[in-house]
Amino acid sequence: IQLVESGGGLVQPGGSLRLSCAASGFRFSANHMSWVRQAPGKGLEWVSSISSDSRYTRYTDTVQGRFTISRDNAKNTLHLQMNSLKSEDTALYYCATDVTGLNRGQGTQVTVSS
Numbered sequence: 150i151q152l153v154e155s156g157g158g159l160v161q162p163g164g165s166l167r168l169s170c171a172a173s174g175f176r177f178s179a180n181h182m183s184w185v186r187q188a189p190g191k192g193l194e195w196v197s198s199i200s201s202d203s204r205y206t207r208y209t210d211t212v213q214g215r216f217t218i219s220r221d222n223a224k225n226t227l228h229l230q231m232n233s234l235k236s237e238d239t240a241l242y243y244c245a246t247d248v249t250g251l252n253r254g255q256g257t258q259v260t261v262s263s
Contacts (some may be wrong), residue, residue: 152254170244
């Protein structure tokens, strides 16, 4: 399993970023996928999940209404559109094949700061 995240960066509060994850080495289209994050000095936190067919999505309460998870099974790609970013969204973001983040990529850093 290989998961490669991209799209992170430095953004001001209220700004937006779109994260991407390129997946390979497994049957992406058959797997539910998730985003998890790890803020400085804290443990892994589940952020969002999407079903294999994109019919179902879930979000943690703190990002509900601001983040949108999506996927393109034809391109084996997972996305996370993040709007109205807050300083507390600062973290290393990982895509994962499970909600615990056990199988995750190397992460992409998101820093929200003025």
